[in-house]
Amino acid sequence: MRFVRCQFLLLFALVAALSLQAQAPPHPPPQALLNLQVPGPAADVSSPVTATAAFDPPVARVGESVFYRVAIDGATVDIAWPGAIPAPPELKFGRRSHGQLMQGLMNKFRPLASFLYEVRATAAGHFAVSKFVVEVRGQPVRIPAASLDVDNSAAGPPARHLTLEISQTNVFLGQPLRARVVLSASPSNTIEALREIQFNGDQFMSDKTTMRQAIEMIWRHGRATPAYVYEITLTPIMTGTLPLSAQAFTAGREFTGPMGITARVIIPDGPPHYVFLVSNPVQVNVRALPTAGLPAGFTGSIGTFALGPPQLSTNRIQVGEPVRLTVAVRSSGDLNRLVPPTLPRVPGWEIVADQPSGFSYTLVPLTDTVRKTPAIPFSCFDPAKDSYVDLTIPSLPVTVTAKGLPGDVPAMDAGFASGPSLKLSRLSPAPGGPAASLEPPQLRAGLVCLQTVPALAFLGWWQWDRRRRFLQAHPSLVRRREARRALRRERRRLRAASRRGDAAAFVRHATNAMKIASAPHYAAHPQALVCAEVLQQLGGAERSGATGATVRKIFAAADARFAPAPQTPADWPALEADVNAVLLRLEERL
Amino acid sequence: MKAAVLILLTALPCPPGAARAATNDCFADGVAAYRLGQFARAARDFEKAAATRPAAGTLVNLGLSEWQCGHAGPAILAWERARWLDPFDARARENLRFARHAIQVEAPGLKWFETLSGWLPAGAWLWLAGANLSLATGLMLLPGILRRPKAGWHQAMAAGALCVFLFSLTANVGVLSRTRLGFVLEDNAPLRLTPTRDGEVTATLTGGEPARKLRTRGKYDLIRTEYGTGWIDRGQFGLVSGQ
Numbered sequence: 001m002r003f004v005r006c007q008f009l010l011l012f013a014l015v016a017a018l019s020l021q022a023q024a025p026p027h028p029p030p031q032a033l034l035n036l037q038v039p040g041p042a043a044d045v046s047s048p049v050t051a052t053a054a055f056d057p058p059v060a061r062v063g064e065s066v067f068y069r070v071a072i073d074g075a076t077v078d079i080a081w082p083g084a085i086p087a088p089p090e091l092k093f094g095r096r097s098h099g100q101l102m103q104g105l106m107n108k109f110r111p112l113a114s115f116l117y118e119v120r121a122t123a124a125g126h127f128a129v130s131k132f133v134v135e136v137r138g139q140p141v142r143i144p145a146a147s148l149d150v151d152n153s154a155a156g157p158p159a160r161h162l163t164l165e166i167s168q169t170n171v172f173l174g175q176p177l178r179a180r181v182v183l184s185a186s187p188s189n190t191i192e193a194l195r196e197i198q199f200n201g202d203q204f205m206s207d208k209t210t211m212r213q214a215i216e217m218i219w220r221h222g223r224a225t226p227a228y229v230y231e232i233t234l235t236p237i238m239t240g241t242l243p244l245s246a247q248a249f250t251a252g253r254e255f256t257g258p259m260g261i262t263a264r265v266i267i268p269d270g271p272p273h274y275v276f277l278v279s280n281p282v283q284v285n286v287r288a289l290p291t292a293g294l295p296a297g298f299t300g301s302i303g304t305f306a307l308g309p310p311q312l313s314t315n316r317i318q319v320g321e322p323v324r325l326t327v328a329v330r331s332s333g334d335l336n337r338l339v340p341p342t343l344p345r346v347p348g349w350e351i352v353a354d355q356p357s358g359f360s361y362t363l364v365p366l367t368d369t370v371r372k373t374p375a376i377p378f379s380c381f382d383p384a385k386d387s388y389v390d391l392t393i394p395s396l397p398v399t400v401t402a403k404g405l406p407g408d409v410p411a412m413d414a415g416f417a418s419g420p421s422l423k424l425s426r427l428s429p430a431p432g433g434p435a436a437s438l439e440p441p442q443l444r445a446g447l448v449c450l451q452t453v454p455a456l457a458f459l460g461w462w463q464w465d466r467r468r469r470f471l472q473a474h475p476s477l478v479r480r481r482e483a484r485r486a487l488r489r490e491r492r493r494l495r496a497a498s499r500r501g502d503a504a505a506f507v508r509h510a511t512n513a514m515k516i517a518s519a520p521h522y523a524a525h526p527q528a529l530v531c532a533e534v535l536q537q538l539g540g541a542e543r544s545g546a547t548g549a550t551v552r553k554i555f556a557a558a559d560a561r562f563a564p565a566p567q568t569p570a571d572w573p574a575l576e577a578d579v580n581a582v583l584l585r586l587e588e589r590l
Numbered sequence: 591m592k593a594a595v596l597i598l599l600t601a602l603p604c605p606p607g608a609a610r611a612a613t614n615d616c617f618a619d620g621v622a623a624y625r626l627g628q629f630a631r632a633a634r635d636f637e638k639a640a641a642t643r644p645a646a647g648t649l650v651n652l653g654l655s656e657w658q659c660g661h662a663g664p665a666i667l668a669w670e671r672a673r674w675l676d677p678f679d680a681r682a683r684e685n686l687r688f689a690r691h692a693i694q695v696e697a698p699g700l701k702w703f704e705t706l707s708g709w710l711p712a713g714a715w716l717w718l719a720g721a722n723l724s725l726a727t728g729l730m731l732l733p734g735i736l737r738r739p740k741a742g743w744h745q746a747m748a749a750g751a752l753c754v755f756l757f758s759l760t761a762n763v764g765v766l767s768r769t770r771l772g773f774v775l776e777d778n779a780p781l782r783l784t785p786t787r788d789g790e791v792t793a794t795l796t797g798g799e800p801a802r803k804l805r806t807r808g809k810y811d812l813i814r815t816e817y818g819t820g821w822i823d824r825g826q827f828g829l830v831s832g833q
Binding site: 294295296342344345347422423424425426427428429430431432433434435437438439440441442443447448450451452454455458459461462465 | 614617621624625627628629631639643644645646647648650651654657658660662671674675676679680681684685687688691692693712713715716717719720723724726727728731732734735762765766769830831832833
């Protein structure tokens with residue numbers, strides 16, 4: 001029975017083991033993953049686009065400024081806005097602005113674009129801007145008609161607009177200025193928030209970190225009025241007279257970010273009604289900083305600043321021990337735009353700016369020869385004084401000791417220990433000997449070759465002298481060379497005589513050529529030779545053969561010129577080939 | 591004809607003279623700006639003067655101005671160039687010692703023949719080699735050509751000139767080798783594995799760090815430093831020889 005029970009338990013364990021699996025990771029459904037990937041509501045671009053158009057206010061006097069405002073449920077980039085509005089000529093359309101925001105509609109966003117024109121009526125009457133069509137994402141959207149009654153007896157409220165106030169209108173390039181956008185409360189003391197506040201003009205850079213918003217009382221037309229105020233710091237980045245204006249959408253109770261409320265107002269309930277508003281344009285005159293007298297340590301800070309006395313954490317320190325230098329900065333304006341000085345390299349000190357970067361430094365003395373902290377050059381431009389102000393952090397006396405340090409530490413700083421030998425030199429009083437360029441002459445092939453010219457000239461002279469001496473020692477070589485040259489000359493004359501048919505010249509040149517070819521063997525002048533000596537240069541067989549006969553015949557003809565009746569051999573043209581053969585034989589022996 | 595020759599003779603010296611005057615003006619302006627503490631302007635003036643006619647004094651002052659502006663790399667390069675032109679310039683030598691000690695960078699490691707080439711200006715070695723080659727050749731050959739017996743001093747001088755020639759040959763090789771020597775101009779200049787803007791950074795170099803240029807590709811130079819070999823943007827590296 002016990003065995004059966006054990007078998008049953010074993011079987012149960014086996015079956016249980018087969019059914020067991022490793023722990024699988026949680027597998028969320030696809031919809032849950034989709035929710036993770038798309039956490040926010042989608043933008044609605046598929047609903048039908050609607051548009052509204054109206055004048056603000058609908059009733060105005062002649063010459064009074066009103067706004068023609070069109071709002072379209074679409075993105076600005078998708079709208080093909082026309083260049084001109086179909087309006088009667090009595091309505092003068094002026095400055096145009098446009099803006100866009102994303103309005104939250106339950107579970108989706110929808111873009112809202114608004115176009116605004118400043119309009120003035122030149123005559124009284126009832127005027128209307130007829131309906132017209134614009135294309136939004138390629139689809140026609142009808143802009144409804146809007147009418148304006150111009151009546152000089154009307155006394156309605158003025159058009160809603162923003163007020164832009166600038167702290168200064170004459171500033172220097174890079175000088176921060178404070179811009180203030182004000183939306184006054186309605187006559188019923190209702191106040192609305194502003195969204196998508198923008199400053200028109202690419203010439204200004206806004207610093208969002210300096211933004212401040214509040215609902216407070218302001219003085220307007222001689223009485224205190226509650227208003228929504230938005231302040232920010234702008235920095236001009238171009239010079240000249242720059243236009244600046246602001247625009248925003250009213251946003252009901254959609255206040256965002258911290259805000260101070262010091263006025264008693266009514267905040268509207270219900271969904272916001274987004275209305276596009278613009279401000280009056282303001283001209284800001286921006287001048288460039290003077291370039292003359294730019295001091296050391298100027299980092300671009302503009303404002304009225306003053307430095308307090310520098311404070312050292314201690315004035316008795318050891319080599320390598322850090323000491324903290326702190327300087328208080330006072331300013332009547334914004335300190336966010338103050339750029340701290342660039343740290344100088346000073347021998348004997350290591351200077352590290354404390355974090356966050358400001359006017360607090362850690363100084364480490366590297367040697368005990370220093371007696372004061374390094375001065376840190378710094379300056380700023382004071383627009384009130386219209387000049388640069390030197391704010392250099394001055395030196396402070398310190399006592400640096402090296403007591404208790406290992407003996408080898410001074411050796412590591414031997415350069416400074418040697419004292420005055422390591423320091424920057426004074427200015428060189430003169431430029432010094434100028435060079436054509438920094439490129440070394442070794443890279444100029446022509447100049448390198450020029451260096452070898454004298455040596456090559458010496459070698460050439462030496463070679464010429466050797467040859468001269470050799471020829472001096474072997475005159476026969478000179479004679480033979482001259483004989484060959486003279487022989488070539490005589491052969492040319494011989495051929496010329498043959499071509500002319502001049503028998504006498506032929507004989508004379510043939511004789512001369514034979515004498516010239518034989519003369520080097522006798523070290524004698526060619527004209528001193530006779531026929532026998534020429535024949536002597538021929539071999540025995542040639543002397544007695546046709547060659548010898550030709551020589552004799554030529555010499556005989558030459559000697560015949562001394563006869564009373566000189567005669568030339570009648571067959572002399574036939575001798576030309578034989579004479580050439582003789583000359584070739586003689587030339588071979590030269 | 592005479593007038594043309596006269597004009598030519600008077601016009602020929604004009605361009606160098608005008609250039610020298612302009613250089614001196616820039617130099618004087620630089621000195622004045624430096625004394626007023628306007629170091630950036632002084633550096634610009636000295637740079638202009640050095641670009642027109644490089645001279646050791648101008649380069650020393652350029653280095654001082656750059657140093658006062660906090661640009662250690664350009665300062666060291668300017669002083670090295672001053673020593674390249676005039677190895678006897680004590681101001682450049684002192685300033686280099688000071689700067690290297692202050693920013694803790696090493697002097698370039700030179701081979702023996704490169705050290706030798708630094709004893710005289712680069713151009714002097716070429717002329718020395720040429721003169722001694724001519725002297726040795728002349729002393730060996732001229733007595734024979736002129737039928738004079740070779741005296742002992744002839745041979746001694748020829749041997750001496752030959753030795754100086756061989757000595758200066760090695761110095762000339764050193765000069766050529768040093769033309770590849772340069773210095774990093776900017777602090778934290780990246781040394782990249784490949785000559786591309788997105789190349790992996792293998793080391794970051796300090797301004798004034800010595801390096802040898804191996805070759806060029808695009809706007810990058812392949813250099814060898816003690817931290818390894820890599821590519822650096824050409825604007826961040828300057829050769830002593832100014833090539």
